[in-house]
Amino acid sequence: MELDRLFRDRRGAIVEEWVAALLRIYSEEGAKFFGSVPNRFANPAGYIFRTNTERIVSKLMDGADETECRQDLDGILRVRAVQGLSPSTALCFIPALKEILYREACQVVSPEQADALLHNWYIRIDRLLLLGFDIYMECREILWQQKANQLYDRTHKLLEKANLIQKEDSTG
Amino acid sequence: MSTLPRPEELYAKINHTPPKADWMDVPVDIKPGRYCYAANPDSLNYVGLPHARKWNPLDEDWKLPENWKEIIFNGIRERLDKYRSFKVFMDICVRCGACADKCHFFIGSGDPKNMPVLRAELIRSVYRGEFTTFGKLLGKFAGARPLTEEVLKEWWYYLFQCSECRRCSVFCPYGIDTAEITIMGRELINLLGLNIDWIATPVANCYRTGNHLGIQPHAFFDMIDFFCDDIEDITGIRPEPQFNKKGADILFVTPSGDVFADPGTYTCMGYLILFEYLKREYGLDVTWSTYASEGGNFGFFTSHETMKRLNSKIYMEAARLGVKWIIGGECGHMWRVLHQYMDTLNGPEFQSSNMTVPKNPITGTVFQHAASTKMIHITEFTADLIKHGKLNLDKSRNAGIHLTWHDSCNTSRGMGLFEEPRYIIRHVVDKFTDMPPGTIREETFCCGGGAGLNAGECEELRMMGGLPRASAVKYVHEKYGVNMLGCVCAIDRAVLPGTMKYWVPEVTVCGLHELVGNALVIPGEKEREVNLRGEDLPGKEDE
Ligand code: SF4
Ligand code: SF4
Numbered sequence: 156m157e158l159d160r161l162f163r164d165r166r167g168a169i170v171e172e173w174v175a176a177l178l179r180i181y182s183e184e185g186a187k188f189f190g191s192v193p194n195r196f197a198n199p200a201g202y203i204f205r206t207n208t209e210r211i212v213s214k215l216m217d218g219a220d221e222t223e224c225r226q227d228l229d230g231i232l233r234v235r236a237v238q239g240l241s242p243s244t245a246l247c248f249i250p251a252l253k254e255i256l257y258r259e260a261c262q263v264v265s266p267e268q269a270d271a272l273l274h275n276w277y278i279r280i281d282r283l284l285l286l287g288f289d290i291y292m293e294c295r296e297i298l299w300q301q302k303a304n305q306l307y308d309r310t311h312k313l314l315e316k317a318n319l320i321q322k323e324d325s326t327g
Numbered sequence: 328m329s330t331l332p333r334p335e336e337l338y339a340k341i342n343h344t345p346p347k348a349d350w351m352d353v354p355v356d357i358k359p360g361r362y363c364y365a366a367n368p369d370s371l372n373y374v375g376l377p378h379a380r381k382w383n384p385l386d387e388d389w390k391l392p393e394n395w396k397e398i399i400f401n402g403i404r405e406r407l408d409k410y411r412s413f414k415v416f417m418d419i420c421v422r423c424g425a426c427a428d429k430c431h432f433f434i435g436s437g438d439p440k441n442m443p444v445l446r447a448e449l450i451r452s453v454y455r456g457e458f459t460t461f462g463k464l465l466g467k468f469a470g471a472r473p474l475t476e477e478v479l480k481e482w483w484y485y486l487f488q489c490s491e492c493r494r495c496s497v498f499c500p501y502g503i504d505t506a507e508i509t510i511m512g513r514e515l516i517n518l519l520g521l522n523i524d525w526i527a528t529p530v531a532n533c534y535r536t537g538n539h540l541g542i543q544p545h546a547f548f549d550m551i552d553f554f555c556d557d558i559e560d561i562t563g564i565r566p567e568p569q570f571n572k573k574g575a576d577i578l579f580v581t582p583s584g585d586v587f588a589d590p591g592t593y594t595c596m597g598y599l600i601l602f603e604y605l606k607r608e609y610g611l612d613v614t615w616s617t618y619a620s621e622g623g624n625f626g627f628f629t630s631h632e633t634m635k636r637l638n639s640k641i642y643m644e645a646a647r648l649g650v651k652w653i654i655g656g657e658c659g660h661m662w663r664v665l666h667q668y669m670d671t672l673n674g675p676e677f678q679s680s681n682m683t684v685p686k687n688p689i690t691g692t693v694f695q696h697a698a699s700t701k702m703i704h705i706t707e708f709t710a711d712l713i714k715h716g717k718l719n720l721d722k723s724r725n726a727g728i729h730l731t732w733h734d735s736c737n738t739s740r741g742m743g744l745f746e747e748p749r750y751i752i753r754h755v756v757d758k759f760t761d762m763p764p765g766t767i768r769e770e771t772f773c774c775g776g777g778a779g780l781n782a783g784e785c786e787e788l789r790m791m792g793g794l795p796r797a798s799a800v801k802y803v804h805e806k807y808g809v810n811m812l813g814c815v816c817a818i819d820r821a822v823l824p825g826t827m828k829y830w831v832p833e834v835t836v837c838g839l840h841e842l843v844g845n846a847l848v849i850p851g852e853k854e855r856e857v858n859l860r861g862e863d864l865p866g867k868e869d870e
Contacts, residue, residue, distance in 0.1 A: 238791060
């Protein structure tokens, strides 16, 4: 309970740290751009990273279920899924939240106590990570599907109209 | 327990934070999903482009000709002499950074080499290092470097991550147009046979058969005939388009994407309905050509010479048929070539031989701005007809649509076509909401697939580059209920459906003349039940 109050007081700092963890994988210029005061149209990725991170942290602190963070997490991962990152790189900011909270907790309790008190938080962050895997895979699947369908979509109508496609005979 | 690394250390090992380094020292990392396959040598051979061979961008050895450096240096020298713009753009950038965060590929990726200033610097650094005295003397301190194979690979990778959209140029205080530098860069690497197949094969098809896919004349005719069947089913009226008609007044040329790929096909049906209406009402005499059956000019993404050869096919066909002038369909780069390059490439004599300044025979409007090109955009033509009250339009047939408008880069920044489409929109749909300033008109965001980047294998690149466009669409979708994204470019119509599916799946994509075709009431037509996509019209769902 005590930790939860600490986290709420430190919400701003925790978000900052989490955004920093999210941006750590980018080049210096990229991280600077995404981390700058984001305009949602001129810098959509930066805007999504910041606003969605804030919302996820707030929701978790307010005791929401991880699944309620789905849309916000989706926003972040939809961007990461097209940035040429490995899945672990795309998702690594999620477990980083454990460390951020751990460091915060260690300011008021011993490391052993911190791990024990954070037990529930760790479970929730693990669940968030698993949810993240699902979302990331869904995004990648859309890309693969589109890749596979592209040629088909573009030529199928032509071939069909030209009677070059043999329709399956349902009677066998 | 305590000897195990904590999660953060563990992840830090897997995912190294990128090292801090000067951009020149970061080696190129060619990633699948961001590059297009190498050109098929047969296609290069067909149009006589040099050094055709099989090669793979992921291989160490790109099988370059032995004297490749000499070829590039001579190429640069020749272009510095020939194109003043190239020389000026190489010399005057002050690296102020105003363009840096304006490119959709940087906005989506955060990759510094996708900042326009660095994209240009890739070539500029070699120019300095090899062509200027201070660069030769001071080297890296002067932002100069020698040309190496590694540098060449970096050129190739990033020149094919530029869609030549020119958004960056709008923000440069010196008017430096990075798209022009990309064009020069691509022309140079083409001297070494380093094209991509999504450009090279359409170029060969277009040169030989007349369009990107290589659809032969009879198949092109058949496709349009099928559209006429569909239109007859929907309206009860069968259009009778004319093909290759000698002595017709007007030649109509559109991108072949409109003929073979959804949703362009519905736009094509829109053209057919419009011309049929105008023929019946006013006797308009338009012909299609099965030979000049492509508006899009992929030569533009290859070299000035290839652009010129493909563009000339339209005008040679116009001369062969003896038409007075030309209407061009909803295409992007066809217009860029026409407005910005053609006169210089050909000299004005070439296209003026037997043609006249376009004059709309129905309204009497003379399109003086096209006095040299002899060709007008179909939205200019349709807007003029509406302005003179010549079209009978029933907006209610588009009542299910809440439209927003994507200003296609080439027609907006390339030719200033902002008002005509919006004027037509106001007459064919009730619900229209523009996206916010900074994302439309001169500052419009690219679809992410222009300049030949629409290959299946670089889907990721397109989705990444499409993020700024999509986020503005998402905004008007969520705030105002927009459900349709309109555009006047065949590449947009090919790229944006996928982009929407990924980012804003509730929004679909259409061309403008699809909406015109839906709204236009042909005299004597039956009561329509469905739109051109075969979907129930509003109010007809339950009948
Ligand atoms: S022309 Fe477009 S794609 Fe190319 S660098 Fe400029 S903004 Fe980027
Ligand atoms: S805005 Fe113009 S001068 Fe400034 S860095 Fe970009 S290209 Fe150079």
